[in-house]
Amino acid sequence: MKWYCHVDMDAFFASVELASKPYFAKFPFAVGGSEKSRTVVSAASYKAREYGIRAGMSMFEAFRKCPNLISVEPDMEKYASISKEIFSIVERIAGNVDIYSVDEGFFHADSMDDALMMAVEIKREIKNNIKITCSAGIAKNKLVAKMASGENKPDGLTLVEDAFSYIGEKRVEDVVGIGRQTTKHLNKLGIYSVKQIRDYPMDILRKHFNSYAFILREVSYGRDSVNMMWNLEDEIKSVGNTHTMEKDTMDRKTLLSLLSILSEHVSFRMKKHNVEGNTVTLTVRYSDFRTFTKQKKVQRHISSPDDIQLYSKIIFDSIEIAMPVRLLGISVSNVRSIGEQMKLDFYSQQKPPIAEAVDEIRRRYGEWAIMKARSLEIKDRNVKGRRMTV
Amino acid sequence: MKEPLYVITLFSDGKIKPIYFIWNNRRLKIENITYNWRTVDENGINQHFSVISGSFYYHLLFVTSMSRWYLTEVESTLA
Structure with missing residues (x-):
């Protein structure tokens, strides 16, 4: 095992x-x-x-x-370089590594003893050579291992032999991947501990969480049979991005350019999550921190940058910019998976070949490998992602 | 800040160890290399060293392809 x-x-x-x-x-x-x-x-x-x-x-x-x-x-260059060194230590000692992010990753071993010995050795090498500490969690699946690594921070090492008992005692919000909104939803049903999910009638759970109910039930038993760690994240309800300007501005050209960048960014992330939505929201924050949002419902579900930009510009044109703008944001909500109800959607349009080509270039060479000329107006293209949930 | 610098360096066992450097006409002894890491850019591999000399912290950069040293950051350790 x-x-x-x-x-x-x-x-x-x-x-x-x-x-x-x-x-x-x-x-x-x-x-x-x-x-x-x-x-x-x-x-x-x-x-x-x-x-x-x-x-x-x-x-x-x-x-x-x-x-x-x-x-x-x-x-970031420094952290990326150190991260590479860390994971090469993990790979050298364990013979395998599955990098999850810049500062966390997994390895697997054939027995509990092997995993334990390797973890001790990895922790020692990281401490001696990289001069920082790490915490490790060992279990029979990734989900429980990830939760275990958070138990004794910093410099901890936690072994979970009995995932069923371990996870059963947890509060639902302590489970990796169960976010605030799902916790709220579970709490409304009177579910506060993971153990309660096991005992809750499945048909009612399904009514509230659809297919996600099966994942919750699996988690409650401490199982990871469908690699839930990657599926457990809350269902996406909207995708949005914001950008704080380097300097507050009222310049229409700059603001439209920023809308273009944000539209590209939101569209890229929607495609990544394979979703489309039918409500566009524009957020404007003025220099005095007053913030307001305005929404537009679209007759069809959209995800292309052109569509997102078109509707956010319609909203933008309908408001009067009263003072210098500090932040702009776009989000698309009421989302569904692409493919859902496709046959019934009379408004859906075939993606033009140019859009396919642009998507392929971005997939291969990165998000900013190709962009609209108007997006060049903004030099700082770092935008913040936001993924709202149920 | 990227100021060219003379650094007396020990090259041994494939490793680089800065020993002294000359800055503002003073020879400063490196008492402690607190950290080192590598980055890569269009010039190839860059080796970074965080070092302490006296009551100051220095960030030294060695551009391997040109065998040149630079000083990129200085700050007091007396926070």
């Missing part, structure tokens, strides 16, 4: 920076830019976490919670 080990770096970016600059160790420390920058915290050291600072929080908020916070700008 295969055993899986999830290896997860502890506060990866912050740990790498602290290894470079050990003199910051006694201070609360975060990676993410200065107080006045508009960035968010990418990683917070364990000392910073004592002040309530978490990844994803705005730097402004982080400095409000801890005025003595030391922050450094993220150096």
Whole structure:
């Protein structure tokens, strides 16, 4: 029987920076830019976490919670390089590696003892050579292994022999992949612990969660028979992106250019998740942080950048830009899987060959390998993704 | 910041170890190499070293293809 080990770096970016600059160790420390920058915290050291600072929080908020916070700008090249070294250690010791993200990955072994010995060796090598710590979780499937690695952070090692008992005791929100919205939905049904999912009548669960009910039920038994870790994420209800301008602006050309970029980005991600939607929402945040949204319902389901741009521009043209804009966002909601009800959709159109070619170029060479000339207006094309759920 | 720099370097066993460097007409002894990593760009492999000398932190960059050293960051360790 295969055993899986999830290896997860502890506060990866912050740990790498602290290894470079050990003199910051006694201070609360975060990676993410200065107080006045508009960035968010990418990683917070364990000392910073004592002040309530978490990844994803705005730097402004982080400095409000801890005025003595030391922050450094993220150096992604450096983290990618260190990540490569880490996973080469894992591969050398375990003979295999399945990289999940820049700071976490899995390996498998033929027995529990092998997995345990390899995990200890990997942890030691990472600590000695990379000068950072990691936590490892070992179980008979990836889902439980990933949950186990979070048990004793930092520098933890957790072995779960009995996944059934282990997961049964968990609250639903503690299960990897069960998000806030699903938790809320489960709580409304009176389900708070994973054990309760086992006992809940399946037909009622199906009524509320459709095919996702089967995944929830499997998880409740600590099983990963359909590789649920990759399927467990909440059902997508909308796909959206926002972008904060480097400088607030009222310039129509710049704002339209940004709409073009956002449309491309949202479309790319919708295609990645194989969904299309029929409601477009435009979000505008002014320089004084006042924010408003306006929606437009479309008669057919859309996912192409041209369609998303067309409808977001219709919304944009219907509003009066009253003051300099700080942030623009587009989201497409009421989504469904592409292919659903195709035969009944009289509005659906065949994708033109040029769109197929553009998609193929992006799949092969990356999202920004090809773009509309109007998108060139915006130099900083980093947009933030948002995936809203049930 | 990317300032060319003279660095007295030990090349041994396929490894590179900066020992001293000359900056602002002063010879500074590297007391501790706290971290090192590699990146790749159009010039090939770059080797980065985080080092401490006295009460200052320095980020040294060695561009392998040109065998040149640069100083890219300096900050006080007395936070």
